[in-house]
Amino acid sequence: MMFSPRLFRPSMLLAALALIALIVPTWLPSPARALDDETGTDQVIDNSQADFASGVFQRTVVSAAPSSPTNPDVVGAIELAPVGALNRNNWTTSAAALPQALSDAPVVALGRYLFVIGGATSPIANEENRSSYIYRGVVNQATGGFETHAPVAPGNDSFTAISIPAVDPGSECDTPLAARSRAGAVAVPATTGTNLGYLFIVGGSMYDQDCATYDFSTNIVQRATVDANGNIISSGWSAPSSWRFPTLDDSGNIITATDSPDLRGVQNVQLVHIRTSTGNDYIYAIGGLSIAPSQFLREDVYPHVFYTKVGANGNLVHPTGASTQTVWQKLANLPFPLHSGTAIAAYATSGSSQNAAIFLLGGCTDVECNTLNTSVYRADVNPTTGALTWTNQVARVGNSTQVINIQGRQGVTGLSFNNRLYYVTGSTATGSPGASGATATIPVAIYGDDFLLEDLTGSGTYVVGTNEVSDYVLPLPNKRLNAAVAIVPAVPPDNATTQVNAAWVYVVGGSNETNQPTDTIFFGGVGGANESTGTNRASEGWYYSQPFEVLTSGETSRLLAIKWLTDLNRPPSNPEADIRLQFRAVVTSGTCRESDFDPSMAPTNPSRWRDLDSDTSSQLRSQHGLNIIRLIDAFPTEEIQATCMQYRAQFIQDPGDRTFSPKLYYVAVEKVVAAKPDILIDTFDVTTNSGSFANISLTLRNLRRNSLAATRSVEAASGGGSFFVDLCIKRRTNPSTPELTAVPAPNPSAGSSATPSCATVSAQVPKHTLVPGATYTILLSAWVNSQTNQSADWSTIFGEPGTYDIGIVVDYNVMAGEDAEGRSNNRGENVSPPNGIIRTVTIIAPPSPPEPKNPKVFVPVVFR
CATH class of the missing domain: 2.60.120 (Jelly Rolls)
Structure with missing residues (x-):
């Protein structure tokens, strides 16, 4: 927009001071807004334990302090987390039980819903003992217990049974199957729509007498869709062939031919879901065991790492978009093959950046678990591409890092919460099935914002809680391997005066020391001040x-x-x-x-x-x-x-x-x-008398959204001084053709000395007059010529007969403190089209000369 470069705007003051010329200071437009403080209302954000428990913890916990609260406090505080072994007094056996004893059944959570997927009902591999159901339980987030209902077989009063659709299990069998154990599973919360999220089931161990006399690993990858009420939508199941777990050819490439006899499945895979700070959802499949009896009874442990991306609609897609035949991309191998361990998603925020990593713990490095993994590895996740960078330098020692070892366990599971790693049950014995080494402990480690494990005792101890005698957590009879674990947010009551928890952790099913599957569920609270028995706090x-x-x-x-x-x-x-x-x-x-x-x-x-x-x-x-x-x-x-x-x-x-x-x-x-000024054009009329120009009636009002509460005074919003109103007056060459079809809008970039290029006359409005709801009328005598800065000569402006168009611009220089909403009607769009108010009058004779009045006294000009 072009405008005439004006160095100043005049300010006039009419005074009747007995022929004495007075120099009167004017309102100087402020270069910066003068903020003002007010007395407002308080909105309490967090006060009680229930309030604080809804937040995100990083080495902190919610507690019941103080014991005698004083105004404005109620019971509830945040403090540094105690570090040490878990407090077994915080754990209990749930009154709810699974509908059947299950081992090797992954469990995932979405919201307050737990989903127990498949599983084995006996320890015999060559037997049709796999569950074909997903058992769904609903958690009471206040107590940690399960809601009950009328039992419907094959479920019970705590769990509803949902059938898993049968799918072609792969090259090992031509019969569609649903039942499986030892699958990997993750839950992915939805990012759009009304559904709660998705369950992904990867691989698993299958058996059917029509297929083989030996159990085999399937390459099925299935998705279930969960609605807002925690129900699995029957039409929301999907298992395209491009989703199948990948098999590599001799060159290390993924086989994409769906009828290839070389296709393999996987079980006991370390599966993990990561949502990055950029909003990408990735699923990683790390290692795993592959049993393929038709391929000469082949049993292999994989060092491979694959990943796929979850689209917004819940479909799997190739993470780089490089293939439509498979959704999986191969990443760099692990240093060793691994199965039956645990991959744990970990998150930390450093500065303004949220980062994600994967910790890899436990597991077996050979088929029969004769060697247990004691190394701790971490993969840092690239938030944009999902690529992994692995390291075994996972612990902090002074200002450097080091490798650490952890107790080797097979059939182990785990999770992360509050910058803690929970290494859950499993077996410390070698060999298969290793039931004699089943554990009741849940060792704990704590990591910093850089994902480095912290020394918990000051003597080089990075993991605590491994002693089966003094550190056991699960209530008797308690030892488990091949159990599953999930976490559900807690909802403490507002009036709680005792210690509460931020979340509930559930240890579900698994086999006992005699290798028999169980139906028990243990649960305990985490994120509370009594989570640990330790007296030391995080630093x-x-x-x-x-x-x-x-x-x-x-x-x-x-x-x-x-x-x-x-x-x-x-x-x-x-x-x-x-x-x-x-x-x-x-x-x-x-x-x-x-x-x-x-x-x-x-x-x-x-x-x-x-x-x-x-x-x-x-x-x-x-x-x-x-x-x-x-x-x-x-x-x-x-x-x-x-x-x-x-x-x-x-x-x-x-x-x-x-x-x-x-x-x-x-x-x-x-x-x-957050009130703002809003300068409205209350009235704007141009009148004539007997064909001569008579008057311009202009009244402004400061009122936003028709609400005094939403309106702020102009002076409070933008400081003292004044702002300008400009009129653009054009005589038509052809009376039937408008000469002025639009007036310029306010221009935040114009600068304080700028004038609209079309401006004919201008006037100043003192800011202090426009308090919320107030009006201000500009007198005819207050207008000055925009070019000469002298008092407007209406006889000259309307001196020639003809038709005139008169448009208005309020606060062209944006000096009144309005926001964009307020500026939108500064040409009068509230009552006329977007080109602004344009009045039209017909002049027959020039205006009558004004009656003599007191002499005019001009104040100093001001810069605009």
Whole structure:
């Protein structure tokens, strides 16, 4: 848009001061908005244990502190996690049991639903003893128990049975089969639509008398779709041939011919799902055992690593798009073949970056499990491509890293929560089946934000809880191998005064010390202050709140202050214990989730993480007791608005006393409606008298969305001074053809001295007059010539008879503090088409000269 480069705008003041010329100061447009503080309302974000339990823990836990809460606190706090072996008193045997005894049955969770998939009902391989069902249980997230219902066989009162569709099992058999054990399974939450997510079942051990007298590994990959109520949709099953588990040819390439006699299946595969920070969902199949009796009784242990990508619709696709014949891509091999171990998805946030990794533990390096893997490997996941980078340098020692070993176990499972690795049951015995070495322990390790395992005792101990006598966790009779494990978020009651948990962990089925499958389910709470028997605390940790809405009367909020209550009564042995609080805020349209925030830490990013410092007199960030940060003081040049907000807290202690932990009791935000000015054109009329120009009636109103609460004064939003109104007046050459068809819109890039190129006359509006709801009328005498900066000469402007078009532009330089919504009607679009208000009058005779009045007194011109 072209405009005349004006260096100044005049300001006139009519005064009747008995022929005395007075120099009167004018309103200077402010180059920057002057923020103002207000008193708003507090929105408590987290206070009780139930509030805090909904967040994300990284070496922190929710606790029932303090025992005697005081205003504004209630029972509930976040503190550093105790480190040590799991507390068996926090575990119990569920009153619910599986509908049948099962071993080698993977279990996955979606929301509050557990799905137990297939499994073996006896330890005999050459027998039709595999389950063809998925048993679904519904968890009471407050108690950890299972909801009950009228039993329907083959399910029971706690589990509903869903039949797995039979599928061609591969080259080993021509009979469609459904029953299997030793499959791999993962659950992938949906990212779009109303469904809860998807279950993927990979491979497994099958047997049927019509197929062979020997069990075999299948290459079936099946998907089930789970609706919002946890039901498996009968039409949501899928198992295309391109999804089948891959077999490599002699050159190491994936065989894509679906009728190849060389195709193999897999069982006891280490399967894991990763959702990266870029929103990609990958499934990794690591190692595995392949039994192919028709191929000369071949039994192989794989070192191979394959992966596939889950599309938004739940279909598997090739992760690089390189093939349509197979959805799998081969990655670099493991250093050794492996089956019957566990691959654990791990997540950590460092700075503003969320990272993912896979820990690989336990398992057998040969078919009969004569050698157990004691190495710990970690694969770092590329968030964009899904590629893996493996390392065995997994532990921190000083400022360097080292290799560590862990107790070898077969038939082991595991999971990660709160930056902890849980290495769940299994057998420490070599040989197959190894039932005599079944365990009741769940060893624990803790990793930092860089995925390095931490020394838990200060003496080089990275894994604790392996002693079957002193560290057992599962209640008697308790030892299990080939069990499965899953985790479900807990929902503590709001009024809880005893210790609660952030999640429930379930150990399902498995074989006992005599190798007999069991129907028992053990469960225990994690993420609580009594999770561990240890008295030492993690040296530091993070807590992330869930993203939460921060609306005021249904409108976008302007954030005024962040408040938090702490217990930092630091002992002399821990003088630098501290809590560092950060927050981020974003304006969204109808959503409030992690992906709504721009992760960039650039100072220009309005949704970046912002540091809060309540103890400016020292290196510490928080004070003992109530901390209040007025955002106008912390960020004087920013007006922070939000519909969605999130905070995170870093807990830090001096490692000189690891029995101490700082505590966070309460977090709140003070807010008001994020009101903005909205300058409306209330009236705009051009009138004539006997064919001569008579008057311009112009009244502006400051009212946003027809709500005083949503309206802010112009001065508060943009500082003192004034803004400008311009009229574009054009005489038509042809009376029937408009000379002015559009007027320019306000231009945020125009600069304070710019004038619309079409402007004929201009007037200033003092900002302080436009408080919420107020009107301001521009008198005819207030207009000045836009080119000469002298008082408007209406006799000259309308001196020639003809038809005139008059358009209006309010605040062309965008100096009133409106947002884009407010600026949208600054040409009057609320009452006329998008080209703005354009009035038309016909002049027959020039205006009558004005009556003599008091002399005019001009004030100094001001820069625009």
